[in-house]
Amino acid sequence: MDWSMLADPNILTVLVLQGLVRGAMYALMGIGLSLIFGILGVVNFAHGELFMLGSYVMYLVVGIFGMPFYLGIVAAAGVVFVCGVAIERGLVEQLRRRAGRDWISDSFVLTIGLAVVLQNLAHLAFGSRQYGVAELVAGSVPVGELEISLERLAIFGLACLAVLLLWAFMKFARTGRAIRAAAQNAEAAETLGIDVRNLFTVTFGLGAAFAGVAGALLISIYPASPTVGAEPLLKSFAVVVLGGLGNVSGAIAAGLLLGVLEAFTIFIAADGWQNVLTAYLVILVLLVRPAGLFVLGGKRA
Amino acid sequence: MFLEVNDVVAGYTKEVSILNGVQFAAEEGKVTVILGPNGAGKSTLLRTVYGYLKPRRGEVRFRGELLNGRRPSEMLRHGIAYLLQGHSVFPSMSVEENLELGAWIFGKDRQARARAIEDAYDHFPRLREKRRGAAGLLSGGEQRALEIARLVMTSPKLLLLDEPSVGLMPKLVDSVYEEIARLKDRKMTVVMVDQNVKKAVAIADQVYVLKLGANSYDGPQADFLLRMDEIVKGWL
Ligand SMILES: Nc1ncnc2c1ncn2[C@@H]1O[C@H](COP(=O)(O)OP(=O)(O)OP(=O)(O)O)[C@@H](O)[C@H]1O
Ligand SMILES: [Mg+2]
DSSP states (O other), rough: OOOGGGGGGHHHHHHHHHHHHHHHHHHHHHHHHHHHHHHHHOOTTHHHHHHHHHHHHIIIIIISSOOHHHHHHHHHHHHHHHHHHHHHIIHHHHHHHGGGGGHHHHHHHHHHHHHHHHHHHHHHHOOSSBBOOOOSOEEEEEETTEEEEHHHHHHHHHHHHHHHHHHHHHHHSSHHHHHHHHHOOOHHHHTTOOOOOHHHHHHHHHHHHHHHHHHTTTTTOOOOOHHHHTHHHHHHHHHHHHHOOOOOOHHHHHHHHHHHHHHHHHEEEETTTHHHHHHHHHHHHHHTTTTTOOOOGGOOO | OOOOEEEEOOSSSSSOOOEEEEEEEETTOOOEEEEETTTHHHHHHHHHHSSSSSSSSSEEETTEEEEETTTTTGGGTTEEEEOOOOOOOOOSBHHHHHHHHHHHGGTTHHHHHHHHHHHHHHHHHHHHTTTTBBGGOOHHHHHHHHHHHHTTTTSSEEEEEETTTTOOHHHHHHHHHHHHHHHTTTTTTTEEOOOOOHHHHTOOSSSEEEEEEEEEEEEEEEHHHHHHHHHHHTTO
């Protein structure tokens, strides 16, 4: 390894850009997981399968029906949102009603089971083949004598747009404000006449939609297959541990940071080592700052 | 009767009942105080009235209407407000956002919301000064003011208060009780759980004492004051 290559501004730029693209996906996945955990307290082990659903929707809309890619993304967001709503109302809510005080630990079993069911349904419907879309956006931009593909930049831009939309929704929409309130004190929100049950449903749908958008955006890198969600799920757990459980802005920062670190690791070591680095980082953070890197004073959010 | 709790049995788990047949009534326009040792079930009684817990037996009636089985989020629209035990502001949201949420049941009616928030500021000018600041950074007294402002901004008929003066500086404690006594002038009915026997009873019309999830005493203020030493013996 020639370390002097890291001093080349062009190489640095490309690595950082690649890292940010990677990180944008991690952030999208982590945001969804964090939202759901932050409001409902449920750790969604089926989050990878929602990513998978998004990638199949993208494949159908863009690969089969030949529609433009942005329609595929909107469709993935919509379909997976509806799936999330159905999962919350049909399963999570039922469990919460029936299982009483221990429903949170039971919900782990529920979402793990759901992941298995969804994977097998995908297997039944599409088989184990991978379905990809070759290139969403053609072309590339030069960075010195190197280049970075326009597609990667588009992925990054669209991921940022999704985050921006979520931010605006949380900040300015009535429902968004109520979701933030319920995350801080659900009982107090109820005393103000806010139906927290509905917020749970909307939040689960939103979190799911983020996983769906991630799956759709990354179809050319992660083609749709029944088990495509496994790696994104692992990465989103890493992001959530680094950023602090239930902390959405922490998930964004941790996702981008992890993406860039991984891009450098792949460049310096080899493909595969980034997963080792991530694992070590997670263990280190759990030991030193269990509340997450971006939580002030080390208190849990 | 305005609020009536009849022979209510309720608890947090199937095996254990915390309330064992509690009887309780609050008269319109009056302050009714619920006293009792720690763990007697005072908060549990309020939580059961508000729908956080379902009565296993017995009934809760508000102005004759059965409340059993209604959810907490429906209560404020029925005119029942609840001050939870401990602080209940949304700490990382601004004072104004907290008040906006207090006006939630006005829905899309911008004018009603704006008017309610303006009234709250007029009543507690300190809150107007700090409207942009995070509610969690307010002092304990200011947080309590925000909670009370949020509580009354929709003009509820019945207020359930769980230990409204706990944790406040002594000089603020009196102002909280004055505030509560003034609610009576606004035709609000108050049901208050409290540990501060002297100050609570001073503004009470009717007093209840709960012990181990069951009624131990009830009577008007004058009677309680007469027999106070005997009634509170053992838990103060
Ligand atoms: N969420 C809960 N889950 C299980 N048990 C609870 C819960 N909250 C209270 N309890 C139990 O119910 C009993 C009554 O509690 P409650 O909070 O109603 O008492 P209290 O009279 O309000 O006491 P305090 O004056 O300390 O607030 C206690 O034994 C308590 O341990
Ligand atoms: Mg209590």
